[in-house]
């Protein structure tokens with residue numbers, strides 16, 4: 787695996803969260819296509835895969851997207867992210883704390899944390915998070931067991947603390963209102979990965995962010 791040649795120092799705004807039936811060549815091709823449209827982060831979230839499979843899939847992605855400025859972020863597990871040569875980790879409320887991941891991470895490695903409100907964002911900031919994933923902003927069918935949507939005012943409060951990536955139910959039509967509420971960017975699973983035309987969907991999100 788070659789070292790990644792281009793590593794942007796700009797915090798990514800459009801996180802494509804993987805959401806595929808299988809993590810194979812076709813999934814890699816979809817992610818390459820969406821990155822060509824300007825998606826600047828891919829988060830590997832693959833709950834059905836073993837640790838070994840997550841590392842293998844992520845390594846392929848890192849390799850195939852070397853030479854682009856996209857950041858590859860692994861969901862949940864800083865150890866797997868580091869093992870795969872990823873650029874960052876996104877940590878949930880029950881994962882290793884942000885501060886612990888920060889202690890393991892090399893300089894420039896992105897650490898994000900899930901937050902439901904501004905208090906949690908302040909805690910993430912104190913622990914050294916680069917960004918917070920704030921949601922659920924809208925209902926979603928991608929993940930079950932989430933609390934009720936937090937709404938745009940709670941997003942606004944959290945976004946005052948750290949760059950906020952709005953998540954849950956986000957699509958291009960909703961980008962203007964989440965950005966108007968102070969979001970720094972968006973995290974999107976189904977609107978890209980379950981679209982019949984993922985590259986076109988990605989382009990719509992990129993354009994919406996550029997206009998917001």
Ligand SMILES: Cc1ncc(COP(=O)(O)OP(=O)(O)O)c(N)n1
Pocket residue numbers: 801803829831861862876877878879898899900901918919920929951953973
């Ligand atoms: C950018 C971003 N924000 C929030 C989440 C949700 O993460 P988490 O709470 O760990 O839940 P799972 O994704 O693990 O189900 C995210 N993945 N990305």
Ligand SMILES: Cc1ncsc1CCOP(=O)(O)O
Pocket residue numbers: 921922925926927928929932953954955956973974975976977
């Ligand atoms: C992982 C996660 N956490 C809250 S919503 C969500 C998935 C978002 O998926 P979608 O963009 O399809 O609503």
Ligand SMILES: [Mg+2]
Pocket residue numbers: 861862876877878881
């Ligand atoms: Mg997680």
